[in-house]
Amino acid sequence: xxxxxxxxxxxxxxxxxxxxxxxxxxxxxxxxxxxxxxxxxxxxxxxxxxxxxxxxxxxxxxxxxxxxxxxxxxxxxxxxxxxxxxxxxxxxxxxxxxxxxxxxxxxxxxxxxxxxxxxxxxxxxxxxxxxxxxxxxxxxxxxxxxxxxxxxxxxxxxxxxxxxxxxxxxxxxxxxxxxxxxxxxxxxxxxxxxxxxxxxxxxxxx
Numbered sequence: 001x002x003x004x005x006x007x008x009x010x011x012x013x014x015x016x017x018x019x020x021x022x023x024x025x026x027x028x029x030x031x032x033x034x035x036x037x038x039x040x041x042x043x044x045x046x047x048x049x050x051x052x053x054x055x056x057x058x059x060x061x062x063x064x065x066x067x068x069x070x071x072x073x074x075x076x077x078x079x080x081x082x083x084x085x086x087x088x089x090x091x092x093x094x095x096x097x098x099x100x101x102x103x104x105x106x107x108x109x110x111x112x113x114x115x116x117x118x119x120x121x122x123x124x125x126x127x128x129x130x131x132x133x134x135x136x137x138x139x140x141x142x143x144x145x146x147x148x149x150x151x152x153x154x155x156x157x158x159x160x161x162x163x164x165x166x167x168x169x170x171x172x173x174x175x176x177x178x179x180x181x182x183x184x185x186x187x188x189x190x191x192x193x194x195x196x197x198x199x200x201x202x203x204x205x206x
Contacts, residue, residue: 031057032097038125038142043097050082054129054138060105061143061188062091063196064117064150069204070166072150073175074113076182077162082137085162087175088182089189090150092143101144113164114155120148123195130183139184145192147199169205 029046033055040058049055064072072090076083091112095104102122110116123145130139154164167175176186189196196206 029094030097031094034058034142036127036142040097046094047081050137050139052131052136052138054131054140056127056140056142057094058101059094059139059141059143060092060101060108061089061145061184061192062105062109062117062120063123063145063147063189063192064090064109064115065147065196065200065204066150066166068166069200069206070168071172071206072113072154073165073167073172074156074161075163075165077158077160079159082135083132083182086180086182087165088185092182092184092188102146105144105146112157112160114157115150115152117148118151119199120146121195121199123147123192126188126191128184128187130187132183141184143184143188143191145188145195147192147195149199 030043031046031049032040033042033044033049034057035041036056038058044055044057049057066072073087074090075087076085078085091105091109093104093108095101102120106117106120125142125144127142128139131137132139156164165175193206197204200206
């Protein structure tokens with residue numbers, strides 16, 4: 001797909017809510033482009049924003065923990081065009097243009113995992129540039145981080161998620177050494193660690 005230029009056009013509320021144009025034709029998924037300070041400067045189509053060298057855009061990453069302080073991981077579905085089949089944090093994605101990152105994080109967590117966090121708190125931001133060698137796509141993201149708690153059993157959407165697992169810090173280290181994880185996983189986890197430790201307490205090992 002050819003790269004499309006960034007624009008400042010806004011998508012309609014109907015498109016933003018369900019990704020479908022009023023005519024019934026699928027609408028392109030638009031991302032919010034930002035500058036190095038996280039200020040909105042335009043929009044771009046999702047795939048175009050990820051094609052090398054990548055366009056800096058707004059994103060979010062969620063880390064949810066159970067009552068025992070275990071982190072909920074997901075394995076991305078094999079059918080996804082970007083980083084299929086790798087393990088990653090609880091949920092990650094992109095707000096619609098004009099959508100608050102907090103609202104997008106809560107929305108997408110429910111859409112992918114079928115659960116709503118019992119607590120969700122902001123955990124700062126991180127900016128990174130991570131190429132994906134397998135696909136050639138590039139993650140140029142200004143990422144809003146969130147940590148929280150989950151009590152319900154995940155009911156993942158199979159089109160988005162291949163598998164889920166709750167892991168302790170030690171179990172995560174073992175899994176990370178043994179199987180592929182998303183290119184951005186350790187960057188966002190390390191950036192979120194202060195908030196994770198505050199949430200889980202000193203005995204959690206995070």
